[in-house]
Amino acid sequence: MNSLTSDRIRDHATKLGLTHLTESIGPLVDRAEQAQLGYLDFIDLLLGEEVGLREGRRFRNALRLSGLPHHKTLDDFDFAFQPDLDVRKVRDLATLEFARTKSNVVLLGPPGVGKTMIAVALAVAACQAGFSIYFTTLDDLVRKLRAADTTGRFNRQLATYLRPAVLIVDEVGYLPLDRAEANMVFQLVSRRYERGSMIITSNKAFTEWGSVLGDDVLATAILDRLLHHCDVININGPSYRLKDRFNLTTGGETMP
Ligand code: ADP
Numbered sequence: 001m002n003s004l005t006s007d008r009i010r011d012h013a014t015k016l017g018l019t020h021l022t023e024s025i026g027p028l029v030d031r032a033e034q035a036q037l038g039y040l041d042f043i044d045l046l047l048g049e050e051v052g053l054r055e056g057r058r059f060r061n062a063l064r065l066s067g068l069p070h071h072k073t074l075d076d077f078d079f080a081f082q083p084d085l086d087v088r089k090v091r092d093l094a095t096l097e098f099a100r101t102k103s104n105v106v107l108l109g110p111p112g113v114g115k116t117m118i119a120v121a122l123a124v125a126a127c128q129a130g131f132s133i134y135f136t137t138l139d140d141l142v143r144k145l146r147a148a149d150t151t152g153r154f155n156r157q158l159a160t161y162l163r164p165a166v167l168i169v170d171e172v173g174y175l176p177l178d179r180a181e182a183n184m185v186f187q188l189v190s191r192r193y194e195r196g197s198m199i200i201t202s203n204k205a206f207t208e209w210g211s212v213l214g215d216d217v218l219a220t221a222i223l224d225r226l227l228h229h230c231d232v233i234n235i236n237g238p239s240y241r242l243k244d245r246f247n248l249t250t251g252g253e254t255m256p
């Protein structure tokens, strides 16, 4: 390739915003020559490299802004530790059909069984597949909505929780809400209903949500929308956090 042509290609690539191509054109041409690629294969290689790089960048940025506490995946999850958990059901969720159909996922169980980890893993998979995601605890969400409400910015704050295709709300039930807060949660759930997915984790059974949300009628209205299109996963096994402190499999030391 003469230098005039390569200069012009770099110039055009810059104008088109193909930043990777400006640097990689030389090595890519070498690769194409070595492999004796045809014209179509060469164009496929060029575009594939550029798209792959952009996707990687988008994925890393989206993860950074997602609020996720970590980026563990289902490959890191030891299913043997939770034999009662239906592996296939979790793997089916990882196909992200729930995100495509704007339905919800609720993970229930006591502390330490991996509810947050599975929620995070599904969120990472959704992000990789191009869905926008955002992670928050219920406590943080309510605190931010309350603060926004006092300064007349409630709707703007609510919009930040309506925008992502998949919203993860962790730890429903750790702290009880008052009626005004439960009403904010109702607004969120009803506005997202059939418009976007939610992944929710809770240590409380649905029958206890009335006392968590401080109001049985609101709790029923929230659950009605949440559960209409929803996969519920119950994890009723031992706490992974305590696995090294107590010999749970042989029943060595008793749980507190
Ligand atoms: P929960 O949200 O149910 O309280 P977490 O998801 O926070 O539990 O899990 C507690 C810790 O144990 C986290 O560090 C998590 O990554 C890890 N963990 C939980 N279950 C498993 C598992 N089956 N395999 C590997 N790590 C696990």
Ligand code: MG
Pocket (backbone or CB within 6 Å): 115, 116, 117, 170, 171, 201
């Ligand atoms: Mg958790």
